[in-house]
Amino acid sequence: MLALSQIQEAKAKIPYCVDHIYVACWEGYGCISEEQLSVMERIFKVKRELKDVSSTLKWIETTSWNEEDLQVVKDPFGDEHMLGKAERKGYVLSMPLGVKFLQAEATFGASLLAFREDVWLNLSCMVTGMLFLQRRYTNVGVVNPSFYHNETPVDQTKIASGFKAFEPSKRTIIGVVNVTGAHWTAYCINRDTKICQTFDPQQGSTKKMTDAHH
Numbered sequence: 001m002l003a004l005s006q007i008q009e010a011k012a013k014i015p016y017c018v019d020h021i022y023v024a025c026w027e028g029y030g031c032i033s034e035e036q037l038s039v040m041e042r043i044f045k046v047k048r049e050l051k052d053v054s055s056t057l058k059w060i061e062t063t064s065w066n067e068e069d070l071q072v073v074k075d076p077f078g079d080e081h082m083l084g085k086a087e088r089k090g091y092v093l094s095m096p097l098g099v100k101f102l103q104a105e106a107t108f109g110a111s112l113l114a115f116r117e118d119v120w121l122n123l124s125c126m127v128t129g130m131l132f133l134q135r136r137y138t139n140v141g142v143v144n145p146s147f148y149h150n151e152t153p154v155d156q157t158k159i160a161s162g163f164k165a166f167e168p169s170k171r172t173i174i175g176v177v178n179v180t181g182a183h184w185t186a187y188c189i190n191r192d193t194k195i196c197q198t199f200d201p202q203q204g205s206t207k208k209m210t211d212a213h214h
Helices: 004-013 034-062 085-094 123-136 145-149 153-160
Strands: 023-026 030-033 099-102 105-108 140-142 172-178 184-190 195-200 205-210
Touching: 004 023, 004 034, 023 034, 030 034, 034 085, 105 123, 123 140, 123 145, 123 172, 145 153, 145 172
Parallel strands: 140 172
Antiparallel strands: 023 030, 099 105, 172 184, 184 195, 195 205
């Protein structure tokens, strides 16, 4: 099969025309239509996605969770430690790899698995993960992390509340902040106790702040 770069380069050079059919030709390989090029490109994509699925399953198998870490934020996520490796793998195997919409946020399921191999967590991974938590725990509000890089307080508030994080029914608010572009810090605010738990993965510890409303 041709290299993916050759396929994409050939597709880019084929002009759009409804009256003629254009083909890309290689000496020693022959001529290929645009439709055939698209099929070959799709094969590369599927192979890459299946590799990411396999890498994620291996990651789950070799990863261990510290029970104390899982119990730091007990409400409402206290049932997290009850999930075994088999259940976690089952979620990966059953998840759609195509487009999934969560509160109008479009995400390719396959893109959520790519980071397991060699890519840092991106914004889509973080937002999708939190929205799934909100979907499971109805009293959890999710702050849109895109608010951080907006200049005016009005814009920051508008974007932060994009997922309706501050509705009265949301008693727990979760969010992440990416200050440097490659370093996520997570926080969880309990509106009833006014306690904010923060977690910095580079430090590997959880900190507690009281009077979170200030």
